[in-house]
Amino acid sequence: MTQDARVIVALDFDNVEQANQLVEQLEPSACKLKVGKEMFTLFGPEFVKSLINKGFDVFLDLKFHDIPNTVAKACKAAAEMGVWMVNVHASGGAEMMRKAKQAIESSSHPQTKLIAVTVLTSMDQDQLNDVVPGVTPAEQVAKLAALTADSGLDGVVCSAKEAVMLRKSLPESFLLVTPGIRPAGADVGDQKRVMTPVDAIEAGVSYLVMGRPITQADDPLATLARVNESIQ
């Protein structure tokens, strides 16, 4: 594996011992780690710092969405924890995103990457119609990704299905971070816009977020190794 692992393992556990049991088997060269709302609410910054101290790049996935001042301060606090990446919702608007980026740049860890969620990968056309009528997921992702890039952020969270389209209009350095990744035949669960790891990388994705297909596998390490091999 290269130093810059392309798989981000989503640690969505309600039990810190279980999470640590998995983490102990993983290597920072083989994957990055994502801590989301469940584990952060249960176990807080100490858990995040323990992963950073083990050498992992940590994506703190709290999807901030609030008034600009509040989000900026939350992003600065996240950066000062030493995380590799943090995210906000692009639908919070340009001012919110710009202020968040500036706050990170003024922090003691200015290299923390800031990305914005476009349309959640659990949403299909029907669900999006309830929120933004008459717009396809791809159109909404394109609009919010352009807004995110214009606001100076490092990238977006989208589904791999939108990657080819986004790569046509956004620079190579703009990060596309894609959940909804499922190896062929794996259980889709609540995800709607899904793709396999190989197809996602071929579509131009920067990082693959994978939770249950790895964490719930009989052999998480072997599953991660197979994914890494397939995308080399």
Ligand SMILES: O=C(O)c1cc(=O)[nH]c(=O)n1[C@@H]1O[C@H](COP(=O)(O)O)[C@@H](O)[C@H]1O
């Ligand atoms: O921001 C995210 O990470 C995220 C955005 C999105 O649109 N969809 C999405 O599934 N996620 C997260 O990515 C992970 C996907 O997990 P699995 O569906 O188990 O692979 C979860 O932790 C979600 O919270």
